[in-house]
Amino acid sequence: MSYVEKNTYFGRIGASYRYHYMEKSLPEPERSKFKELPFTADLFLKDNQSPEAQNNIRRALEAKSLHARIVVDVCSDARSAAEPLFDTMGPQVASLNSVAGSAPIERTAYVLNHEGVGQIFVLSHFDSQALTPDESPEGCGGRTVKKHLSHGSVSEEERDLPIMKYVDSNVISSDVFLQPWERAKLIAKYAPDKHILVGTVDHRTGLIIPMGYVWAGGKGAYTSVPLHDIRDTKLMYPDGYPQSLKLEEIPEIFRPALIDNQNKVKRKLKEDPTFREKMGTQRPCFVVVRDSIIGARLRYPNLMGGMNKAFSIFAPYHKERNINGGVYITRTQEDLETVLSQLQYPIIEGLKAKPGEAFDQTSVVVFESNLFYLAKELADAAMDEEWFKAWYRQKKDGKPRDIFVGVVRSGRTTAMYNYEELLKQ
Numbered sequence: 001m002s003y004v005e006k007n008t009y010f011g012r013i014g015a016s017y018r019y020h021y022m023e024k025s026l027p028e029p030e031r032s033k034f035k036e037l038p039f040t041a042d043l044f045l046k047d048n049q050s051p052e053a054q055n056n057i058r059r060a061l062e063a064k065s066l067h068a069r070i071v072v073d074v075c076s077d078a079r080s081a082a083e084p085l086f087d088t089m090g091p092q093v094a095s096l097n098s099v100a101g102s103a104p105i106e107r108t109a110y111v112l113n114h115e116g117v118g119q120i121f122v123l124s125h126f127d128s129q130a131l132t133p134d135e136s137p138e139g140c141g142g143r144t145v146k147k148h149l150s151h152g153s154v155s156e157e158e159r160d161l162p163i164m165k166y167v168d169s170n171v172i173s174s175d176v177f178l179q180p181w182e183r184a185k186l187i188a189k190y191a192p193d194k195h196i197l198v199g200t201v202d203h204r205t206g207l208i209i210p211m212g213y214v215w216a217g218g219k220g221a222y223t224s225v226p227l228h229d230i231r232d233t234k235l236m237y238p239d240g241y242p243q244s245l246k247l248e249e250i251p252e253i254f255r256p257a258l259i260d261n262q263n264k265v266k267r268k269l270k271e272d273p274t275f276r277e278k279m280g281t282q283r284p285c286f287v288v289v290r291d292s293i294i295g296a297r298l299r300y301p302n303l304m305g306g307m308n309k310a311f312s313i314f315a316p317y318h319k320e321r322n323i324n325g326g327v328y329i330t331r332t333q334e335d336l337e338t339v340l341s342q343l344q345y346p347i348i349e350g351l352k353a354k355p356g357e358a359f360d361q362t363s364v365v366v367f368e369s370n371l372f373y374l375a376k377e378l379a380d381a382a383m384d385e386e387w388f389k390a391w392y393r394q395k396k397d398g399k400p401r402d403i404f405v406g407v408v409r410s411g412r413t414t415a416m417y418n419y420e421e422l423l424k425q
């Protein structure tokens with residue numbers, strides 16, 4: 001069965017192309033100009049100053065001032081990357097990435113509840129080419145780990161890994177819908193005035209399947225199957241594919257972004273017939289740890305634009321005012337640990353990856369922050385970990401490995417350093 005036939009949502013929504021957008025769709029950035037070069041700190045600065053990046057940043061800041069930001073809370077997986085899910089609305093996205101979309105919500109409340117935010121998307125992701133009727137679709141490593149943990153099929157030794165402990169205590173459910181749904185209900189407590197769409201991304205195509213929403217101000221919630229049936233996988237996934245809401249069941253406010261997403265999927269699949277195949281395995285070149293809510297894909301479009309290019313982890317910080325009214329920014333030990341345990345996921349996978357396997361292409365880790373010392377602190381903390389050092393030492397065996405430390409303010413990279421050179425200074 002072809003994708004379009006299988007995905008009824010796509011068919012149903014055909015009539016909705018009457019929605020027009022002021023901006024014409026932008027072409028995918030050309031990546032080849034950087035292809036042959038080794039990764040240097042200058043390359044990031046150059047990309048951040050490119051017309052594409054400057055345009056993205058301008059539009060991101062504009063969206064904030066127009067209260068039109070779309071916060072997307074989604075997995076760190078390079079294939080569910082939030083910004084490239086959209087055709088022309090990508091720069092409006094403020095992305096919060098964490099393993100299986102699970103990071104502590106209270107720590108990102110300042111992003112979710114910001115007045116510049118117009119709507120929130122809470123998404124899981126799955127693989128549409130590995131469906132089993134009556135079962136929740138798989139495809140997210142974090143959800144799979146959760147499933148194994150709850151079935152007790154994880155060895156004692158593995159259970160002690162920080163990433164396992166992280167998943168155990170932060171991922172709510174291994175179910176493709178229940179994970180974002182339960183999370184959306186929690187988000188509604190921290191951001192009561194925001195409309196929240198709940199869905200999942202088919203990471204083979206980038207299509208968002210809307211499955212429910214939570215209306216602002218506690219004015220109700222709605223799901224694609226009756227609320228009391230959302231734990232019945234036979235009703236939720238009769239042919240293995242998640243039950244989608246019809247467009248007419250979805251509040252107006254979410255529709256432009258959903259249609260923009262469909263436009264992107266259509267264009268992508270037409271332009272690149274091998275796209276689905278390329279999304280089978282997660283093989284990003286970059287891992288980015290950042291506190292800028294303007295995602296790295298918008299800020300480095302030539303290096304990281306598009307799907308399956310970067311695994312991203314959002315690292316929240318504490319902002320406090322001192323008695324003189326100055327702003328004081330710190331990162332707590334707990335936040336640091338939350339980030340490091342998630343970083344373990346791509347690094348451990350990369351460490352053991354054979355050619356063609358997940359994270360075999362991962363060669364660059366970028367630690368960024370608003371302030372230099374916070375970015376350096378992240379890199380130092382990672383370098384204190386044996387598993388991270390082991391991955392980095394593979395450089396001696398001829399594998400490309402580079403670590404960068406950058407300062408990013410309002411989307412603009414003001415400084416970038418190669419970590420090794422930084423230590424020599």
Ligand SMILES: [Zn+2]
Nearest residue numbers: 075077140141
């Ligand atoms: Zn995932």
